[in-house]
Amino acid sequence: MSDYTYQEPILSLRDISMQFGGEVILRDISLDVLNVVRPGVQQGQVVGFYGRSGIGKSVLCRIIAGLLPPTTGTVQVANPQRPVVPGDVGFVQQRYPLFNHRTLLDNLLVAAGRKHAPAEAKARAEDFLTRFDLAQHRRKYPAMLSGGQRQRAAIAQQLLCSEHLIILDEPFSGLDIAMIDEVKKIIMEVTTLDELNTVVIVSHDLATTTALSDTLWLLGPERDAAGQCVPGATISKQHQYNLAEMGLAWQHGIQARPEFVQLIEHLKDEIRKT
Numbered sequence: 001m002s003d004y005t006y007q008e009p010i011l012s013l014r015d016i017s018m019q020f021g022g023e024v025i026l027r028d029i030s031l032d033v034l035n036v037v038r039p040g041v042q043q044g045q046v047v048g049f050y051g052r053s054g055i056g057k058s059v060l061c062r063i064i065a066g067l068l069p070p071t072t073g074t075v076q077v078a079n080p081q082r083p084v085v086p087g088d089v090g091f092v093q094q095r096y097p098l099f100n101h102r103t104l105l106d107n108l109l110v111a112a113g114r115k116h117a118p119a120e121a122k123a124r125a126e127d128f129l130t131r132f133d134l135a136q137h138r139r140k141y142p143a144m145l146s147g148g149q150r151q152r153a154a155i156a157q158q159l160l161c162s163e164h165l166i167i168l169d170e171p172f173s174g175l176d177i178a179m180i181d182e183v184k185k186i187i188m189e190v191t192t193l194d195e196l197n198t199v200v201i202v203s204h205d206l207a208t209t210t211a212l213s214d215t216l217w218l219l220g221p222e223r224d225a226a227g228q229c230v231p232g233a234t235i236s237k238q239h240q241y242n243l244a245e246m247g248l249a250w251q252h253g254i255q256a257r258p259e260f261v262q263l264i265e266h267l268k269d270e271i272r273k274t
């Protein structure tokens with residue numbers, strides 16, 4: 001057991017299912033992300049989200065972000081909890097959508113302006129430019145930024161206009177090793193900005209993502225008693241991993257630990273089975 005304590009929910013999914021034209025994509029998904037309090041540390045948390053290609057990860061992310069109404073079930077966010085509405089949850093997709101005709105500073109001002117009065121929005125946008133090491137690029141347009149700079153800008157933009165939850169879709173794909181380290185640093189930076197900040201990482205890069213995560217979700221089909229796959233994917237209780245309680249929350253050198261290596265092998269096996 002860790003000495004973490006678990007407080008109010010930051011995100012709750014209840015009985016989520018999704019069908020498109022009668023095809024069941026998701027079913028029976030219920031889970032809570034609780035505010036985790038760690039002794040002596042003010043830190044948010046990271047959730048790693050896995051599943052085979054085409055299983056329904058993007059669909060679930062759009063439901064969590066309030067962008068797609070589920071066929072059944074509810075998504076609740078914030079404290080006190082309330083049904084999610086678009087804009088509550090930041091969603092950084094692989095293309096890092098920014099307004100191309102606006103400078104970096106303007107992009108962040110537009111985002112901050114959705115939640116704050118102009119003076120406060122300006123102060124927040126300036127603060128994020130500094131925190132994300134983008135201040136010297138403030139007058140550049142997105143096309144003039146490097147891939148990593150654009151990604152940092154997209155994360156800053158989503159953080160400025162959302163509540164504490166942010167979903168990153170494949171943040172490591174197509175990046176070189178130095179850039180992956182940079183993105184890892186940003187994710188840790190985001191979680192240390194605020195105790196309630198929660199970053200959900202959708203990724204096929206199991207080792208990098210698991211090393212950063214406090215919780216893992218594995219989305220896949222389940223089999224019935226006769227061994228037949230039940231239509232639709234779910235995140236069963238056994239596929240909601242609490243890494244802190246397993247002694248595998250983020251720490252330096254974690255990827256070299258035998259328990260970590262074993263966990264990655266186990267995850268691969270579980271994903272292969274689905």
Ligand SMILES: Nc1ncnc2c1ncn2[C@@H]1O[C@H](COP(=O)(O)OP(=O)(O)OP(=O)(O)O)[C@@H](O)[C@H]1O
Binds near residue numbers: 025051056059
């Ligand atoms: N609007 C839609 N109408 C019909 N089917 C859809 C719609 N959106 C998604 N689907 C289907 O839902 C399934 C899950 O798609 P989704 O994009 O969520 O997969 P994924 O797990 O994110 O895959 P990948 O890892 O390849 O990105 C797919 O079979 C897809 O065709």
